[in-house]
Amino acid sequence: MTHTVPVRxxxxxxxxxxxxxxxxxxxxxxxxxxxxxxxxxxxFWFMIDTSFKTQAQYQSGHGHSLHSWSVLxxxxxxxxxxxxxxxxxxxxxxxxxAVSATAGxxxxxxxxxxxxxxxxxxxxxxxxxxxxxxxPAYVNIARLNLLDTYVGAVLxxxxxxxxxxxxxxxxxxxxxxxxxxxxAIVDGLGYGQVFxxxxxxxxxxxxxxxxxxxxxxxxxxxLIGLLFLQNPDDRTITVGLGALSAxxxxxxxxxxxxxxxxxLPAVVVYLVFQRHLISGLTAGIGK
Amino acid sequence: xxxxxxxxxxxxPSSAVRRPASALARNRSRTGMVLTAPxxxxxxxxxxxxxxxxxxxxxxxxxxxxxxWVGPSTYASELRNPIFWRVLENNGLLLLAVPxxxxxxxxIAAVLHTRVFGWRFFRSVYFLPTAVSWVVIGMVSAxxxxxxxxxxxxxxxxxxxxxxxxxxxxxxxxxxxxxxxFVWSMIGTNTIIFLTGLATIDPAxxxxxxxxxxxxxxxxxxxxxxxxxxxxxxxxxxxxISAFTALFSLIFVMTGGGPGYGTTTLEFFxxxxxxxxxxxxxxxxxxxxxxVIMTAVGLAQLKxxxxxx
Numbered sequence: 001m002t003h004t005v006p007v008r009x010x011x012x013x014x015x016x017x018x019x020x021x022x023x024x025x026x027x028x029x030x031x032x033x034x035x036x037x038x039x040x041x042x043x044f045w046f047m048i049d050t051s052f053k054t055q056a057q058y059q060s061g062h063g064h065s066l067h068s069w070s071v072l073x074x075x076x077x078x079x080x081x082x083x084x085x086x087x088x089x090x091x092x093x094x095x096x097x098a099v100s101a102t103a104g105x106x107x108x109x110x111x112x113x114x115x116x117x118x119x120x121x122x123x124x125x126x127x128x129x130x131x132x133x134x135x136p137a138y139v140n141i142a143r144l145n146l147l148d149t150y151v152g153a154v155l156x157x158x159x160x161x162x163x164x165x166x167x168x169x170x171x172x173x174x175x176x177x178x179x180x181x182x183x184a185i186v187d188g189l190g191y192g193q194v195f196x197x198x199x200x201x202x203x204x205x206x207x208x209x210x211x212x213x214x215x216x217x218x219x220x221x222x223l224i225g226l227l228f229l230q231n232p233d234d235r236t237i238t239v240g241l242g243a244l245s246a247x248x249x250x251x252x253x254x255x256x257x258x259x260x261x262x263x264l265p266a267v268v269v270y271l272v273f274q275r276h277l278i279s280g281l282t283a284g285i286g287k
Numbered sequence: 288x289x290x291x292x293x294x295x296x297x298x299x300p301s302s303a304v305r306r307p308a309s310a311l312a313r314n315r316s317r318t319g320m321v322l323t324a325p326x327x328x329x330x331x332x333x334x335x336x337x338x339x340x341x342x343x344x345x346x347x348x349x350x351x352x353x354x355x356w357v358g359p360s361t362y363a364s365e366l367r368n369p370i371f372w373r374v375l376e377n378n379g380l381l382l383l384a385v386p387x388x389x390x391x392x393x394x395i396a397a398v399l400h401t402r403v404f405g406w407r408f409f410r411s412v413y414f415l416p417t418a419v420s421w422v423v424i425g426m427v428s429a430x431x432x433x434x435x436x437x438x439x440x441x442x443x444x445x446x447x448x449x450x451x452x453x454x455x456x457x458x459x460x461x462x463x464x465x466x467x468x469f470v471w472s473m474i475g476t477n478t479i480i481f482l483t484g485l486a487t488i489d490p491a492x493x494x495x496x497x498x499x500x501x502x503x504x505x506x507x508x509x510x511x512x513x514x515x516x517x518x519x520x521x522x523x524x525x526x527x528i529s530a531f532t533a534l535f536s537l538i539f540v541m542t543g544g545g546p547g548y549g550t551t552t553l554e555f556f557x558x559x560x561x562x563x564x565x566x567x568x569x570x571x572x573x574x575x576x577x578x579v580i581m582t583a584v585g586l587a588q589l590k591x592x593x594x595x596x
Contacts, residue, residue: 036474059435110322111319121327121330122330125335127581128338131535132341132574133574134561135570135571136338136571140336155333158333159333159334191318191319220422222539246539256426259422263423270417277418281476285480285483285484
């Protein structure tokens, strides 16, 4: 790095904004961000625009219609599948939050002999890709007669979500002072009560993060649902759409209407809980 | 759970907790074990046992019902399968998209970090695809790259009509389409990671460099980038993991792995082999391959992070 100090003629207003780039540069950067914004938003515009056309209008590029929205429910049982998605998400997340919050609290505050290997085993499971266990899991679930039941899919989702959730909860509880637990114990509370009455209320931000991350993950999943819920009436909305698009349905506007509807809940969750989602995504980086 | 009534309060809290053999410590250990048991059981039964089963069945001829032992020769024969190498080649080519999925977001984050007008809005917009499923993204993308799709219209509009092609019907162009869609989807996540990283950097350093006469690009490469190393590594590993394990839905919807094996990646090949061809043993073997690759990536990540500390 050179140590020559450039001679700058600074106008009075410029002194406070000396670090800022020149106006034309800021304008160029702004224009660049607009371009990126268009690239990122275009697919959403395409979905909205196309969903208000008939197949013929889509192909000719002219005109709009409500046709695809009115026939959507005949193409796939949309209400039923939205309900299925919600049910599977709620049940899986309830399990994930319950087991990861209890385990995270124990790993952080109730360190027992042998806790470290158990903790590391659970963390190591993060390295297992869904596709590597899917075949044995499928056969096991089939042997238990849980294929095409919500229970089977929910168990697999819950197991896949638990390692990272446990990692997040443990990290969060480690951030809480040990004295908090000890003071409550001195006051005569049992460890279970400390967990329920003190730790859980304090861990709400971490629980929300886990919930939001898992909601988007499970809502958007295709593979598990495709294999474990094969009956169209049991399918989640994402799986229903995936199957429909693979089934060579050529009515693009109907597919787009379904896509919009399926994306909406996850997008709403994203908009409301963006901060939690970000903190969850960057949690793996560490301090 | 019984609440302990007497505690030696003269001790410092931490030593009181650590003291073995007391009733309190035993209670704590027991509670700890009970509270970790459900998570451990779930992971062991539904992930641990299946991965071991996958290893066992990878050494057999298995149709999902009956398995006959074959032994390590299953691996040898898969390594002689040209389709297997074709699939790995596809994975390798997709990895070429990873640097793009790192450097484009790095540039975007650097610009947003200058607090360009409307940066909060842009951040939200760029991050939005993170919430949308690969199924939906793939459906739009398939239209985008189709013969009569928007991309071909764009080419025609700028006088490049000669390029016009049905991207999804050529093996290499279809893989390119999948790769471009993959990069598009990773932009938001990686931008957010880099913005988080940029926020941790002390602005005084920048000012010092500026006073020394460094231009903004120089500042970025010599001051900012080295400090972002940890975040770049993290984004890199996450993107590589996504390239190997997150594209099933995208490929399923966009190309179905085709044309031919043009867009079949290892994770998609697992599914095809087991559930389309019924070769569960070979599918399990491919899954083990994927697991080994991901473990190698994960261990490399651990090593990278440790060398930093």
